[in-house]
Amino acid sequence: MNPSSQDRPEIAPPLPTGPRGLYLVTPDEADTARLLARVEPLLGEGVAWLQYRNKGADAALRREQAGALQALCQRAGLPLLVNDDVALAEAVGAAGAHLGEDDGDIAAARARLGPNAILGASCYDSLELARRAVAAGAGYVAFGAFFPTATKATPRRAAPELLRQAASLGVPRVAIGGITPDNAGPLVAAGADLVAVIGGVFDAPDPVAAVRAYNRCFL
Template identity: 45%
Template sequence: MSTPDTPRFPRGLYGVTPDWADTDRLLAAIELAHAGGMTALQWRRKHGAPAGLRVQAQAVRDLCLRLGLALIINDDWRLAADLDADGAHLGLEDGSIAQARLALGAGKLIGCSCYDRPELAARRLREGADYIAFGAMYPSSVKPDAVRATLDHVRDGRRLAEGRAADGPAGEIRHPRAAVVAIGGITPGNAAPVIRAGADSIAVISALFEADDIRAAAQRCTALFDAAPP
């Protein structure tokens, strides 16, 4: 049964794919991360020919369906709709939640980058985001110039998400609530304070997929959530 504190987005490790052209390598890595407890995956590719990218995205979708793993498509809600993915992640330049919701449908997940801006998170929640993402929490090798968020931003986001659940549109009570995601430079060794601050999910790229033992890295992240109250 959902409660006011139950998030709509899966709690736990949220893997974000590296920019690998080798699809077989990527699929094998996803399986290892899932075996270690990863609860959701974001497919994120910034480089490559459109036809090749779509082939890889479809292969990832097929694997996630087999694994029962929630798949979010980064940036491209149109592709997410075409693949019947579980949702899309939107940055500032990726269109509106209203556009994405119309294309994806009411049952899909829409997440939004909120950087270090709680006021943006509040607006995205009013627009119907299923999760709000803050970061970079730590220096990021993937985005070295990214703005830096703090634990206070995560705490603020959690309060906003819980408040929005209690006071939805026109006073409607919304269960479950939107989730709070933290991203940027997160590793199994530095994630615990982020989770204690209120992150429902930690989005991890390099510390997961570039790890010597992907399954073990996922297990270490998952154990942090097992040890922390929801």
């Protein structure tokens, strides 16, 4: 006799999947060999995504460094994104790009990189900017700064509630700006899928231990 539907165990729906954890952003580093030596040991420690960012490099150095990092990321099996440069992301075969408010059109970037690229947008403290970015083709949105940071001037400050509100957009939410393992918890609780970090890892006495500390915030 077949069991009735009431006797069958209820099967839970699958949990949503997506990127979660540390979104590591490279420091400004003029020496490519040193940059690779600083990054490579971290990639096997649970980094979700790596972003290449070097505001002090010229075009030739950026091309050299992005290409070398792409090779590292391919071996490690994780995505490389390029900050503010869709053409460079395309040239090195990166997984995608991240654009600030004044760094290019999201729709044009999506058309250029294709439907499968990871394309993110800085949305600062604005849910409306995030809505427009997603409508234009962004695959994730980044908010911040949440805390003071020495990386760049951050006149706009975001509140954790913005992460909760952005859940309705249906894309991963990234928290940026002065995030440490000690203050990341409330952002993760508010809905941050990833925390983007530069100095919190690369300026730490033990960068590997720092990566692990960030990842514990997601447990």
